[in-house]
Amino acid sequence: MYRYDPYDQKIVDERVAQFRDQTRRYLAGELTDEEFRPLRLQNGLYIQRHAPMLRVAVPYGLLSSTQVRKMAHIARTYDKGYAHITTRQNVQFNWPELKLVPEILAELATVEMHAIQTSGACIRNITSDPFAGVAGDEQIDPRPWGEILRQWSTFHPEFAFLPRKFKIAINGAKEDRAVIQCHDIGLELKRDAAGEIGFRVLVGGGMGRTPVIGAEISAFVPWQHIITYCEAILRVYNRHGRRDNLYKARIKILVKALGIDEFRRQVEEEWVFGKNGPNTLTEAEVARVAGHFTTPAYETLPADDAGYLSQHAANPAFAAWTRRNVLAHKVPGYAVVVVSLKDPSRAPGDVTDAQLDLVADWADAYSFGEIRATHEQNLVLADVKQSELFALWEKARAANLATPTFGLLTDMICCPGGDFCSLANAKSIPIANAIQARFDDLDYLYDIGDIELNISGCMNSCGHHHVGHIGVLGVDKNGEEWYQVSLGGSQGNHTSIGKVIGRSFAAAEMPDVVSKIINVYLAQRQDGERFIETVRRTGLDPFKLGVYGEAAVKERKQNA
Amino acid sequence: MPKIIKNGQLIDDDTRILILDESQAPEELTLAAGPVFVPFAVWQAHSGQLSGRADLGVWLDSHEDVAELVPDLDRIAAIALNFPKFTDGRAYSAAALLRTRYGFKGEIRAIGDVLRDQFFFMQRCGFDTIQPKAGKYSDAQLEEALASLKDFSTPYQAAVDQPEPLFRRAQRAA
Numbered sequence: 014m015y016r017y018d019p020y021d022q023k024i025v026d027e028r029v030a031q032f033r034d035q036t037r038r039y040l041a042g043e044l045t046d047e048e049f050r051p052l053r054l055q056n057g058l059y060i061q062r063h064a065p066m067l068r069v070a071v072p073y074g075l076l077s078s079t080q081v082r083k084m085a086h087i088a089r090t091y092d093k094g095y096a097h098i099t100t101r102q103n104v105q106f107n108w109p110e111l112k113l114v115p116e117i118l119a120e121l122a123t124v125e126m127h128a129i130q131t132s133g134a135c136i137r138n139i140t141s142d143p144f145a146g147v148a149g150d151e152q153i154d155p156r157p158w159g160e161i162l163r164q165w166s167t168f169h170p171e172f173a174f175l176p177r178k179f180k181i182a183i184n185g186a187k188e189d190r191a192v193i194q195c196h197d198i199g200l201e202l203k204r205d206a207a208g209e210i211g212f213r214v215l216v217g218g219g220m221g222r223t224p225v226i227g228a229e230i231s232a233f234v235p236w237q238h239i240i241t242y243c244e245a246i247l248r249v250y251n252r253h254g255r256r257d258n259l260y261k262a263r264i265k266i267l268v269k270a271l272g273i274d275e276f277r278r279q280v281e282e283e284w285v286f287g288k289n290g291p292n293t294l295t296e297a298e299v300a301r302v303a304g305h306f307t308t309p310a311y312e313t314l315p316a317d318d319a320g321y322l323s324q325h326a327a328n329p330a331f332a333a334w335t336r337r338n339v340l341a342h343k344v345p346g347y348a349v350v351v352v353s354l355k356d357p358s359r360a361p362g363d364v365t366d367a368q369l370d371l372v373a374d375w376a377d378a379y380s381f382g383e384i385r386a387t388h389e390q391n392l393v394l395a396d397v398k399q400s401e402l403f404a405l406w407e408k409a410r411a412a413n414l415a416t417p418t419f420g421l422l423t424d425m426i427c428c429p430g431g432d433f434c435s436l437a438n439a440k441s442i443p444i445a446n447a448i449q450a451r452f453d454d455l456d457y458l459y460d461i462g463d464i465e466l467n468i469s470g471c472m473n474s475c476g477h478h479h480v481g482h483i484g485v486l487g488v489d490k491n492g493e494e495w496y497q498v499s500l501g502g503s504q505g506n507h508t509s510i511g512k513v514i515g516r517s518f519a520a521a522e523m524p525d526v527v528s529k530i531i532n533v534y535l536a537q538r539q540d541g542e543r544f545i546e547t548v549r550r551t552g553l554d555p556f557k558l559g560v561y562g563e564a565a566v567k568e569r570k571q572n573a
Numbered sequence: 574m575p576k577i578i579k580n581g582q583l584i585d586d587d588t589r590i591l592i593l594d595e596s597q598a599p600e601e602l603t604l605a606a607g608p609v610f611v612p613f614a615v616w617q618a619h620s621g622q623l624s625g626r627a628d629l630g631v632w633l634d635s636h637e638d639v640a641e642l643v644p645d646l647d648r649i650a651a652i653a654l655n656f657p658k659f660t661d662g663r664a665y666s667a668a669a670l671l672r673t674r675y676g677f678k679g680e681i682r683a684i685g686d687v688l689r690d691q692f693f694f695m696q697r698c699g700f701d702t703i704q705p706k707a708g709k710y711s712d713a714q715l716e717e718a719l720a721s722l723k724d725f726s727t728p729y730q731a732a733v734d735q736p737e738p739l740f741r742r743a744q745r746a747a
Contacts, residue, residue: 018745020727031724035690043714044690051660052690134660164729164739170697171669171732174662251666286674291737292730298740304747 014075014383015160015305017125024167025122028129032056033115040112055173057103057131058114061435067106067114068131069121073141073159073183074102076384078373083124085369091117096369098354098362100426100475101180102140102386103131107433129167134175136166136247140182142190143387146306147395149343153202153210155185157303158239161294165240172247176254177262179247180219187506192388194218194508195480197264198243199227211235216246216276217268220474224510225265228273230280237294241287245280253279309381309396314346318399333455334406334417346399350380352392352409353416353424357449360442361427362390371412379405388477389426391419421458422466422531423449426477430470430487431494437470439487439494444468444523451524452531461531464544465503480504482545483530484511485523496523500530500556501548514557515569526560533559576712577682578692578703581722583715586704590632590653590684591615604629610653610684613637616645624648632684635663643675651680654700659686665698672699672733689718696722699733 017025032052039049053059057068069084076084084104088096091113097105109117121127131138139162141155142148162181166172172179182191185202193199199215211233218227234242250264268276325332340349352372354362364372372392376384379401380394387393392414397405409415418424425448428434430441445468452458467481471488478484484499495517502511518526533556538547548556557566574585588608593599599614608628616623616631623629630651633639642649652671654664664683671677682702683695689710692703710718731738739745 020729020739020743020745023727024725024729027725048659048688048690134662167729168694168725169730170694170728171665172662173691173694174660174665248666252663256661256663290731291741295740298745301740301745301747 014077015072015156015302021164022122022125025125025127025129028056028127029115029118029122032118036112036115051133051174055130055133055135056114056118057128058111059132059435061107061433063433064108065111065114066429066433067109067117067128068099069104069106069126069128070131070138071102071104071126071386072163073139073145073156074143074386074388075145075156076386077124078376078382078384080124080126081369081373081376081384083120083126085366085373087117087120088366088369094367095359095363095365097360097429098364098386098390098392100388100390100428100477101131101138102143102388103138104386105429107429132178133173134177134179135173136169136175136179136181139163139166140180140191140196140388142184142186143385143393144190144340144349144395145185145385146308147342147344147347147349148186148190149341150187151185151343152187152204153185154303154306155183155191155200155202156306157299158185158200158202158212158236159183160302160305161299162240162243165243165292169247172251175247175251176256177259177264179250179264181243189505189508192477192480192504192508194227195220195224195477195504196227198246200239203233205233205235209235212239212242214242214246217265217273219263219265220477220479221263222260222472222474223263223265224474224479225269226508226510227265228268230273230277236299238284238288240292240294241290242280242284244287244292245284248283249276249279311344311347311396312398314344314398314400316345318346321399321402324403328403330410330417331403331406333459334410334415335402336459337417337421338415338419339402342396344396348397348399348402350394350397350402350405351387351419352394352414353419354391354414355418355424355449356413356416357423357446357453358413360429360432361425361445364392368412368414371408372414375405375408389424391424417455418458420463420465422452422461422464422527423458425449426465426467426481428469428476430468430476434470434475436473437487438472438489439470439496440520441468441470441476441485441487444485444487444496444520447520447524448527451528461535462543466527467502477504478502479510480508481511482548483527488517490517494520496520498526498530498560500553501545503545512553514553515561515565529560530556575707576715577705578715578719578722579680580701581696581719583712583719588628588630588704610651610682613641616649620645620648626650630680630682632682633667635661635667639667639671639675642671646671646675646677646679649679651682651702652677653682653684653704656683656685656687659688659691661686665694668695668699669733689721692718692721693724697728697732697734 184191201213215227385393427445431437468485469476469478497517499511599618610632632653
């Protein structure tokens with residue numbers, strides 16, 4: 014993975030000093046709340062319901078065991094013994110004391126970590142495929158490009174006060190695992206007819222209040238020009254994006270208002286000036302960064318390890334885990350392991366200090382010392398030998414990190430919601446836990462199969478409810494918490510925005526509602542059809558009928 | 574006399590920033606003597622008679638397009654770009670455009686809601702002069718705030734102050 018050189022280290026160290034002084038001036042009354050707000054946000058620091066919340070950047074989701082041990086230390090020393098993996102592959106601490114945040118940042122800097130631009134109206138942490146480098150369907154490794162764009166966007170002086178936040182995601186595999194269609198800029202690595210690397214560029218996608226699928230602004234930007242091209246997009250947005258209304262300030266609104274063709278014309282007109290300028294990437298720089306993402310020293314192994322196969326046959330619980338949480342690796346004899354953070358006794362994505370230490374140990378023992386964080390709020394050990402899966406599973410199971418539900422109904426995405434977040438309209442974690450409690454039978458979950466249930470506590474959509482096969486959105490109705498349900502959303506190559514099925518529900522109704530939805534699916538599904546395929550085929554009507562009953566649906570239609 | 578920052582130093586400066594109220598038509602205005610920044614509308618109305626005044630500059634608000642000044646740039650000594658709120662980042666792009674695309678060599682001054690924690694970004698985008706609102710900082714505070722110009726010693730990306738990105742400036746070990 015990428016290791017800092019003295020330049021990278023100095024920038025992060027100088028950031029610590031800068032924020033230490035800003036915090037000092039704020040606490041001394043020299044900075045107002047309003048003045049300090051964007052400064053702390055651009056350092057990932059929110060003022061939340063109970064305490065500040067600190068969001069630490071995990072660029073493109075990649076962590077070393079040393080970094081994970083430091084996270085464990087921070088959780089133990091400055092927090093209440095746990096951390097939370099976010100839907101931007103970042104890590105959040107929920108209980109740090111404001112005056113100690115500079116200390117935390119100083120500790121993070123010693124392991125090449127920071128909280129730069131994890132919030133605020135600037136270019137945010139760049140996300141990517143958690144299976145980069147190991148997935149069989151990968152065409153081009155996105156990680157060097159993520160790092161190149163991280164460096165370009167870090168403290169970019171022109172784009173520190175954009176109309177609104179700005180999110181970039183990169184995918185380099187056949188299947189999109191980075192939700193690139195729902196980003197301000199979505200980048201798809203590809204090759205042109207001559208075999209040269211470049212990017213298909215999408216712009217103006219996003220979730221939030223107004224979910225939009227990104228539009229293609231360029232079918233192919235050669236790699237040398239990706240920075241200047243992104244700068245042209247950002248400059249048009251910075252100058253012309255709306256600043257009069259927070260809810261209409263994202264680039265997607267500008268792209269919609271101008272139309273993609275006019276927006277493209279403006280970007281191309283701007284790009285003329287930057288293209289081939291000093292920000293044009295060089296082969297030497299790409300090679301330097303790519304040199305950090307070399308293939309680990311894989312052993313030559315048989316495609317199927319005999320010991321693994323016999324353990325698999327002998328132990329049904331191990332077999333269940335491998336069936337869901339162990340994925341194919343491009344190198345024979347190796348596997349990709351999803352370390353589940355969806356144990357029903359915890360909030361989805363939460364991980365304790367002790368668990369973090371263990372994951373770091375396992376990474377060192379079994380996976381070349383690296384860990385990935387996923388936007389679906391799990392951890393991944395990407396390079397485990399088949400012959401060591403059983404040993405890893407036994408340890409993970411003992412630590413409640415082997416919930417065998419990856420990709421199933423209870424492996425849900427869930428934002429921190431009203432329990433922690435001051436933006437939330439409603440709690441999300443209790444809904445997630447109630448649904449997990451309802452669906453605790455593994456055989457039943459396996460029968461239901463692949464399905465994505467995403468929960469957000471408010472319109473900001475941190476829980477990606479718009480692209481959940483089942484999406485749950487917390488809404489406020491006269492000071493009470495209600496939940497709106499949508500169906501038919503999906504991420505990946507066939508990204509779609511879910512449609513609301515009807516009136517919203519009280520928290521206590523939610524497990525029943527999900528049960529009814531699942532029952533409709535099981536009754537309607539045809540051979541081998543996944544949940545989302547059934548929804549696409551049948552449309553929402555049978556689900557509305559199953560959830561609300563015939564009388565209510567009829568009445569609604571009459572009133573419509 | 575009020576102090577401002579010019580090329581990284583504190584200097585005395587009593588340039589007025591002329592703000593029209595609603596009752597004043599730019600066409601009918603008569604300008605008093607003394608250093609002043611006039612609004613773009615006043616410049617448009619009087620550019621013939623104002624051009625060549627070395628103590629006169631033009632200020633633009635964040636929604637006004639610097640491209641409109643381009644035909645006049647060789648007759649303007651100084652341009653001030655207003656930050657109506659410090660979170661309105663349009664003037665960063667405007668300053669960068671003036672320097673890089675339009676080749677403006679005169680003074681570019683940051684005015685309005687100008688705070689020390691943005692000095693570093695302003696300087697990088699081509700502002701050579703920084704004028705916080707009157708009374709925002711004491712002389713001593715402004716002196717102390719000069720440190721913010723040096724928050725980061727070696728930035729990654731190209732900008733006006735450093736036209737080459739780090740990967741072209743430095744030999745970075747693999």
